[in-house]
Each structure stands twice: as C-alpha cells, then as structure tokens.
Amino acid sequence: MAEILDLSVYVKRQNDGTAHLDLAVEGIDCAACIDDIEGGLQHLPRLVDARLNYTNHRLAVKWQGDLEPAAIVDELRRLGYRAHPFQARLIEEEETRRAQWLLKCLAIAGFASMNIMLLAVSVWSGNATDISSETRDFFHWLSALIALPTVAYAGQPFFRSAIGALKLRRTNMDVPITIGILLALVMSVVETVSHAEHTYFDSVVMLLFFLLCGRYLDQAMRRRTRAVAGNLASLKAEVAHRLDDGGEPTLVPTAALKPGDRVLVRPGERIAVDGIVVSGASDIDESLVTGETARRAAVAGDTLYAGSLNYNGTLTLQVTAAGKGTLLDEVERLLENAAAAKSRYVQLADRVARAYAPVVHIATALTALIWIATGSSVHNAVITAVAVLIITCPCALALAVPVVQVVASGALFRSNVFLNAGDALERLARVDTLVFDKTGTLTLPEMRVANASAIRPELLEMAARLALSSHHPLAAAAAHEAKNRQPYDGAVEETGQGVRASVDGTEIRLGSPAFCGALELSQAVAARDPEASLIAFAHGDERAVLLIRQALRPDAVRTVRALQARGLDCRILSGDRPEAVAPIAATLGIPVWRAAATPADKIAALEEFKAQGRKVLMVGDGLNDAPALASADISMSPITAADLTQAQADAVFIGDRLEPILDAVAIARRAHSLMRQNLMLALVYNLIAVPLAFLGYVTPLVAALAMSGSSTLVILNALRARGRADAAEPAATRLDPAPTAPALQGT
Amino acid sequence: MNILIYLVPMALLLGLSGLAAFLWSLKSGQYDDVQGAALRVLMDDDIRR
Structure with a gap:
C-alpha cells in the first residue's frame, strides 16, 4: 500500500505537545510479540513511548511533534502485525472505572475480614478458656471500629443496587444482602455495648468479601467481552477514498466520513458506506448484504449499501450514511423488534434471586415470631433471626454463576470464540436447533479456486503469483493459492482484460479466456460447472482455466455431522438462489433448507421454529442476517461478518473453521450443568444450615465455617468448566491449507 | 495482658x-x-539496550 492513510481523527493531542494514539493490534500470540512491537517501534523518529497491553492487545503510542500516524501502522505491518486505530468507547471506560472501584472495595473487605477474623478467633478460643470480659470487649470494640467503616465503603455496590431496585419497586439479590448486612451489623454493635459473648462482625465482613469476589468476577467477565467487542470493531474499521473539492482522493477511515462526502470506489474494493452512485458504472456483488451471489449492475442514481463488493468499474458515491449502522430502514426496524423480544430472557441467577429473597425474609420473620411465641426473650429471638439471615445470605449463590462464567469464557477464548453478551452461555446451553446462513457462514467469505487439484502445481503457483498484481476480485481468489507472495516484476494490468508479465523470457497472462486465448478450454470447463466464475491462464502454449467459486469451510462437513451427532437439528436459511443452496445442503447432509429468504422471511422462519418450542442458534454473517440473529434465541457470527451483524451476534468466532461452534455448544452445556450443580450445592447448604440457625445452634464460629466452606466448594466445582476443549484443536491443524469440499470441485 | 494495647493496634497498622x-x-x-x-519479567531487554 503506497497510499498514506489519514488517521488524524484518532490522534489525541495533549497540552504538552505530545500526541497519543491507541491501536488495536492483531496477531499477538506470544511473549516475544511484546518485545518485537515495542522494540521495533523504538527507531521511529520523535517517538516517546510505545507500550503494548498484552491482556487486551492494545498498543498505546506517544510521540512528540509531527509523526505521521500512518507511519506507525506501516511499521507494524512491516513487523508482521495488523494494527488499527482504536477509539475507546465511553461505555468501556465506564466499565473499567467500575472494575477498579470493585477491586478497591474487595481489597478493603479482604483486609478487614482478615483482621477481624484474627480478633474473632482470639475471642472464640478465649471464650473456651479464660478470656477476661475487658479483653473481649476491647476486641469487640476494635472489630466494630474496623467493620463499620469497611461496610460503609465496601458495601456500597450492594446498597446502591438494592436502593435502585427498591426505587423501581422490585427486589433483587442485593435487597436481602443489604438487609442482612445492616441487621447483623446493628445487632453486633448492640451486643458489644451490652458486653455479650458473641458478635457477628467477622461474618458480616467475610460475607461482604465473598460477595464482592463474585461481583468482581462477573464484572471482569463483562469487561472482557466488552474489550473484545471493542477490538473487533476497530480491527474491522474500514477505509475509503474521500474526494476533496479538487477531486483528489485521500484515504481516510470511514469514521471520518460525513453524509454528503463523495467517495471513490475502485474496482475490487469493498464499499465501506451507504451511498448513491453519482457517476460511473460497475457490477456489484451484494452477497454480504443480501446473501445473493449473482452480481447486480449499478449505474448513476442507484443506492448501494456498505459491505457490497465493487467488481469492474470505478464508482463515485455520495455518502448517505457513514460509519456504523449503515443500513436499510426496514432492517433496522426489524432489528429493534427482535432485540426487544430477546431482552425478555431472564438469567438463571436472577430467577433464583427472585424466588430467594421472599423465602429468606419469611424464614427470618418466622424464626423471630416462633421464638417469641415459645417464650424466649425478644433479645434472643432477634439474635436467632439475624443468625438465620446471615447464614442464608447468598454468598455461595453469588459465586455460583460468575465463577463458572469466567472459567467457561476462558475456555471459549482458547477455542477462538468471543462472547459478546454476558448471558450468552446460558442461552447457548439450551440450544437444540441450529440455523445456518449459507454465504460466508457455511462457505468461506472469500472466493477460492475450486479446481486447484486439477491444475499442474507449478502452473497454479505461477498463475497465483501473477494474480497478486491484479485488483480484480476473482484474481484475489487466485492469489490466495500463491506460496511465494512476491508479485512478479513488471506485471502490467490491462483493465477489463487481465494481467500479463514475462518470466524467463516467456509471456504469462491471467485474465478473461479471450485475453489468454483459452476460449475453447474455458467453455469445456464451464459446461461442467455453470455456477462458477472462470479465469484463464496462459504460459507460453500451455493453458489452464481456474474455476473460482465459494468453497465450503474446510471442516464444515465434519462439524455439521458432529453437531447432528450431539442431537442438534441443523438447518439452512439462505438468501441465495435454490440452485446454489441445494448442493451445499446435500454435501453437508442437511435435509431441511430454505433458499431465497428475505430478512423478513428469515425472522418468520425463526419465529415458526420457536413456536414449535425449539431453542434456535442462528449462525450468520450477512447484513440480511442481522435481524434474524437478533430474533434467534442465541446467535453467532464469523469474524468476517458485516459490522452491524456482528454487533447483533451474542458470540463471534475467528478462523476459517466451523469447529468453534461445536466447541462453544459443548463448553456452554458443560458450564450450564455446572452452574446448576453449584446452585444445587448452595441450596443443599441452606437446607442444612437454616434449620441449625433456626434452632439457635449457629454461633459466629459455625457461620464462618459454613460460609467459607460452601464458597470454596462452589469455586472448586466451577473450575471443572475448564474442560478439555483447549486440547481439542492443536495449532498445527489450523495451519493446513484449506482444502475444498469434494462435491464442490465441479468435476 | 496490657501488652495487647500496643500489639493489636500495631498489627492493624501493619495490615493497613x-x-x-x-x-x-x-x-x-x-x-x-x-x-x-x-x-515482561522474563525479558532481557535491559541487557540489550
């Protein structure tokens, strides 16, 4: 790329004359990358600092004076990393601040619980031996001194959430937590004042500590998915040639475009914005937008959508909508409706919480009443009731789900699946029907040479290397086969015809059959596979015809079989023509498929499945899939999907393979069963502990043991969600060149 | 046990x-x-540069 990309919109200038740029970097997979990148950038002039954050794959660059930001991106490309400017979104900064706050609360609660436990253990052992009541009071007062400010600070996450819920006249898990904490604290202070033997300061603070652990893990999980989503968005940030007033094109990120700007779209480029054709004419491939693989002619006055591929002519577009969310009104309307439907899903933990709070409060009230009714003092009754409240405080319950989520999302991460939504795991586990889109989902997003095995390897390599010099999209497919990525010197592209170069004195040509003198051969080949596109290649007297078409993902057949073996009903719902869908469905062994479906058709079909009581996982990548993705119970997209589609997907998977889908379902099912086991454990714990507390046997010592014991059990159980998915895909198999499925070779 | 008057606050101070x-x-x-x-702890960049 000789052109300079204008990245100035992303650069933040500081008052001290330094400039700052954040980049999301692709391809970081080992420790050496840190040194590679930071060291490699050191020799750039005027660079002050470059620091890579290995956890979220972001690079912060700081420089003095004027350094062309594109030079940094170029330097990184030379080092072998793709980098894209990154704009931290407001919501992500908010999450980071919240995570820091939670960690602060956690640290304070941890400090307090350790110190109060130190004092409490002394009191317990002293109570068994010969502690003087002055020493005990001193220890209790010290405990109160530590516990009161701790609860006031570290309890805020729960207090705020509880108040928020009560204002909306609802209850959540934080309401019983808040009531429990405050009551136990007040009671402990009263007991301290009256020189009692037992106080519950240690229980209160330990409870707070465990609850904050769960809360922090939950937050960490959500933050990680946010960060991944943010990186994905910027890795996909597209560029466009903007025409200034003088008609000079500058390469800018689409984020810098405004409606009314004019952009130039060259042959072979993907259109990055919605726009109206001002001048020029070309064929447009809208497969990413509509799923339709046949090309459409575009002339002045036509409206084109972002994601379309421009084939052979140069177009000038007037931007109608720029940046994110560029789409037809209809699709957006459908999206809104579908998204509203999905938000009705209630998470497992919330459902438990909803049932839990009233039970706890009724049990507490009953305890107090029964103790008073059986003739004990109000003081004793209240103490027992508070013990019930403490023992039922859901600390194992609060850990049950988040720990599993964090562990499982780590396992998914290793299987190349990124979650976009926090509750996706639960929904994924319940899936029984899979609906695939065809173009770009079951098939690879780019075209591939379908008959590569039928061509002499040296000839194919030469054709592929020559194809590197062409801008034509079909040539890009041929270029994919090249092992030597160095273009031939002196290759000349003849627009609309092909490319030619001379190698060792022999002329080689790649392009239309007429250009290469291979008309007869191409007719013979085309007769066997009328759906594919052709490029001819000539080397001296030798001729070859390359069949270019969309190929199935390399492991599509195997993965679909495996999914079916797991009892999942696989279906295809495509926007493409029936003739294109039928052979793929046959190859994959998918009996139920539907072609030529509009976005509205897809939603209708999904609604029909849902009405039959199915839980549907929709896998799709086109803009036409976005509404369907939003209306399905759960959705996944390949990383190559259109922006808007990806934003709707609950999970995104990377790589050429479909296997991540299989892994994701397996991990999610495992995680879900572990979550239920954990909730069960918490329930069993309560069934044992509550009667004990009710009968007045729960001293602070018992409460401490029960709470830490049940929490540890739940955490250990959650660690089993790591699973065997990380061993399933050795790196070596991923590097295999993608073979095409046999049935699609067109032979 | 008067020593506790000093020891416990000192322990707390250390914790703080x-x-x-x-x-x-x-x-x-x-x-x-x-x-x-x-x-990063494994890197030897301080030796090279």
Missing part, C-alpha cells in the same frame, strides 16, 4: 500499610495488564 500499598499499586495501573506483566 499493606492495604495502602495495594491501593497504590491499583491506582498506578499495575493491574491493567496482568498477562503482559507475567511475560
């Missing part, structure tokens, strides 16, 4: 200083890139 150290490390961004920190 640990907490303060943690809060300081949190504030100075030492937890922003935990995976990176684990790898």
Whole structure:
C-alpha cells in the first residue's frame, strides 16, 4: 500500500505537545510479540513511548511533534502485525472505572475480614478458656471500629443496587444482602455495648468479601467481552477514498466520513458506506448484504449499501450514511423488534434471586415470631433471626454463576470464540436447533479456486503469483493459492482484460479466456460447472482455466455431522438462489433448507421454529442476517461478518473453521450443568444450615465455617468448566491449507 | 495482658500499610495488564539496550 492513510481523527493531542494514539493490534500470540512491537517501534523518529497491553492487545503510542500516524501502522505491518486505530468507547471506560472501584472495595473487605477474623478467633478460643470480659470487649470494640467503616465503603455496590431496585419497586439479590448486612451489623454493635459473648462482625465482613469476589468476577467477565467487542470493531474499521473539492482522493477511515462526502470506489474494493452512485458504472456483488451471489449492475442514481463488493468499474458515491449502522430502514426496524423480544430472557441467577429473597425474609420473620411465641426473650429471638439471615445470605449463590462464567469464557477464548453478551452461555446451553446462513457462514467469505487439484502445481503457483498484481476480485481468489507472495516484476494490468508479465523470457497472462486465448478450454470447463466464475491462464502454449467459486469451510462437513451427532437439528436459511443452496445442503447432509429468504422471511422462519418450542442458534454473517440473529434465541457470527451483524451476534468466532461452534455448544452445556450443580450445592447448604440457625445452634464460629466452606466448594466445582476443549484443536491443524469440499470441485 | 494495647493496634497498622500499598499499586495501573506483566519479567531487554 503506497497510499498514506489519514488517521488524524484518532490522534489525541495533549497540552504538552505530545500526541497519543491507541491501536488495536492483531496477531499477538506470544511473549516475544511484546518485545518485537515495542522494540521495533523504538527507531521511529520523535517517538516517546510505545507500550503494548498484552491482556487486551492494545498498543498505546506517544510521540512528540509531527509523526505521521500512518507511519506507525506501516511499521507494524512491516513487523508482521495488523494494527488499527482504536477509539475507546465511553461505555468501556465506564466499565473499567467500575472494575477498579470493585477491586478497591474487595481489597478493603479482604483486609478487614482478615483482621477481624484474627480478633474473632482470639475471642472464640478465649471464650473456651479464660478470656477476661475487658479483653473481649476491647476486641469487640476494635472489630466494630474496623467493620463499620469497611461496610460503609465496601458495601456500597450492594446498597446502591438494592436502593435502585427498591426505587423501581422490585427486589433483587442485593435487597436481602443489604438487609442482612445492616441487621447483623446493628445487632453486633448492640451486643458489644451490652458486653455479650458473641458478635457477628467477622461474618458480616467475610460475607461482604465473598460477595464482592463474585461481583468482581462477573464484572471482569463483562469487561472482557466488552474489550473484545471493542477490538473487533476497530480491527474491522474500514477505509475509503474521500474526494476533496479538487477531486483528489485521500484515504481516510470511514469514521471520518460525513453524509454528503463523495467517495471513490475502485474496482475490487469493498464499499465501506451507504451511498448513491453519482457517476460511473460497475457490477456489484451484494452477497454480504443480501446473501445473493449473482452480481447486480449499478449505474448513476442507484443506492448501494456498505459491505457490497465493487467488481469492474470505478464508482463515485455520495455518502448517505457513514460509519456504523449503515443500513436499510426496514432492517433496522426489524432489528429493534427482535432485540426487544430477546431482552425478555431472564438469567438463571436472577430467577433464583427472585424466588430467594421472599423465602429468606419469611424464614427470618418466622424464626423471630416462633421464638417469641415459645417464650424466649425478644433479645434472643432477634439474635436467632439475624443468625438465620446471615447464614442464608447468598454468598455461595453469588459465586455460583460468575465463577463458572469466567472459567467457561476462558475456555471459549482458547477455542477462538468471543462472547459478546454476558448471558450468552446460558442461552447457548439450551440450544437444540441450529440455523445456518449459507454465504460466508457455511462457505468461506472469500472466493477460492475450486479446481486447484486439477491444475499442474507449478502452473497454479505461477498463475497465483501473477494474480497478486491484479485488483480484480476473482484474481484475489487466485492469489490466495500463491506460496511465494512476491508479485512478479513488471506485471502490467490491462483493465477489463487481465494481467500479463514475462518470466524467463516467456509471456504469462491471467485474465478473461479471450485475453489468454483459452476460449475453447474455458467453455469445456464451464459446461461442467455453470455456477462458477472462470479465469484463464496462459504460459507460453500451455493453458489452464481456474474455476473460482465459494468453497465450503474446510471442516464444515465434519462439524455439521458432529453437531447432528450431539442431537442438534441443523438447518439452512439462505438468501441465495435454490440452485446454489441445494448442493451445499446435500454435501453437508442437511435435509431441511430454505433458499431465497428475505430478512423478513428469515425472522418468520425463526419465529415458526420457536413456536414449535425449539431453542434456535442462528449462525450468520450477512447484513440480511442481522435481524434474524437478533430474533434467534442465541446467535453467532464469523469474524468476517458485516459490522452491524456482528454487533447483533451474542458470540463471534475467528478462523476459517466451523469447529468453534461445536466447541462453544459443548463448553456452554458443560458450564450450564455446572452452574446448576453449584446452585444445587448452595441450596443443599441452606437446607442444612437454616434449620441449625433456626434452632439457635449457629454461633459466629459455625457461620464462618459454613460460609467459607460452601464458597470454596462452589469455586472448586466451577473450575471443572475448564474442560478439555483447549486440547481439542492443536495449532498445527489450523495451519493446513484449506482444502475444498469434494462435491464442490465441479468435476 | 496490657501488652495487647500496643500489639493489636500495631498489627492493624501493619495490615493497613499493606492495604495502602495495594491501593497504590491499583491506582498506578499495575493491574491493567496482568498477562503482559507475567511475560515482561522474563525479558532481557535491559541487557540489550
């Protein structure tokens, strides 16, 4: 790329004359990358600092004076990393601040619980031996001194959430937590004042500590998915040639475009914005937008959508909508409706919480009443009731789900699946029907040479290397086969015809059959596979015809079989023509498929499945899939999907393979069963502990043991969600060149 | 047992200083890139440059 990309919109200038740029970097997979990148950038002039954050794959660059930001991106490309400017979104900064706050609360609660436990253990052992009541009071007062400010600070996450819920006249898990904490604290202070033997300061603070652990893990999980989503968005940030007033094109990120700007779209480029054709004419491939693989002619006055591929002519577009969310009104309307439907899903933990709070409060009230009714003092009754409240405080319950989520999302991460939504795991586990889109989902997003095995390897390599010099999209497919990525010197592209170069004195040509003198051969080949596109290649007297078409993902057949073996009903719902869908469905062994479906058709079909009581996982990548993705119970997209589609997907998977889908379902099912086991454990714990507390046997010592014991059990159980998915895909198999499925070779 | 009057506050003070150290490390961004920190410790860039 000789052109300079204008990245100035992303650069933040500081008052001290330094400039700052954040980049999301692709391809970081080992420790050496840190040194590679930071060291490699050191020799750039005027660079002050470059620091890579290995956890979220972001690079912060700081420089003095004027350094062309594109030079940094170029330097990184030379080092072998793709980098894209990154704009931290407001919501992500908010999450980071919240995570820091939670960690602060956690640290304070941890400090307090350790110190109060130190004092409490002394009191317990002293109570068994010969502690003087002055020493005990001193220890209790010290405990109160530590516990009161701790609860006031570290309890805020729960207090705020509880108040928020009560204002909306609802209850959540934080309401019983808040009531429990405050009551136990007040009671402990009263007991301290009256020189009692037992106080519950240690229980209160330990409870707070465990609850904050769960809360922090939950937050960490959500933050990680946010960060991944943010990186994905910027890795996909597209560029466009903007025409200034003088008609000079500058390469800018689409984020810098405004409606009314004019952009130039060259042959072979993907259109990055919605726009109206001002001048020029070309064929447009809208497969990413509509799923339709046949090309459409575009002339002045036509409206084109972002994601379309421009084939052979140069177009000038007037931007109608720029940046994110560029789409037809209809699709957006459908999206809104579908998204509203999905938000009705209630998470497992919330459902438990909803049932839990009233039970706890009724049990507490009953305890107090029964103790008073059986003739004990109000003081004793209240103490027992508070013990019930403490023992039922859901600390194992609060850990049950988040720990599993964090562990499982780590396992998914290793299987190349990124979650976009926090509750996706639960929904994924319940899936029984899979609906695939065809173009770009079951098939690879780019075209591939379908008959590569039928061509002499040296000839194919030469054709592929020559194809590197062409801008034509079909040539890009041929270029994919090249092992030597160095273009031939002196290759000349003849627009609309092909490319030619001379190698060792022999002329080689790649392009239309007429250009290469291979008309007869191409007719013979085309007769066997009328759906594919052709490029001819000539080397001296030798001729070859390359069949270019969309190929199935390399492991599509195997993965679909495996999914079916797991009892999942696989279906295809495509926007493409029936003739294109039928052979793929046959190859994959998918009996139920539907072609030529509009976005509205897809939603209708999904609604029909849902009405039959199915839980549907929709896998799709086109803009036409976005509404369907939003209306399905759960959705996944390949990383190559259109922006808007990806934003709707609950999970995104990377790589050429479909296997991540299989892994994701397996991990999610495992995680879900572990979550239920954990909730069960918490329930069993309560069934044992509550009667004990009710009968007045729960001293602070018992409460401490029960709470830490049940929490540890739940955490250990959650660690089993790591699973065997990380061993399933050795790196070596991923590097295999993608073979095409046999049935699609067109032979 | 009067010694407790000194010992317990001293223990608390030590604990507090640990907490303060943690809060300081949190504030100075030492937890922003935990995976990176684990790898950076193995680098020998101070020798080369």
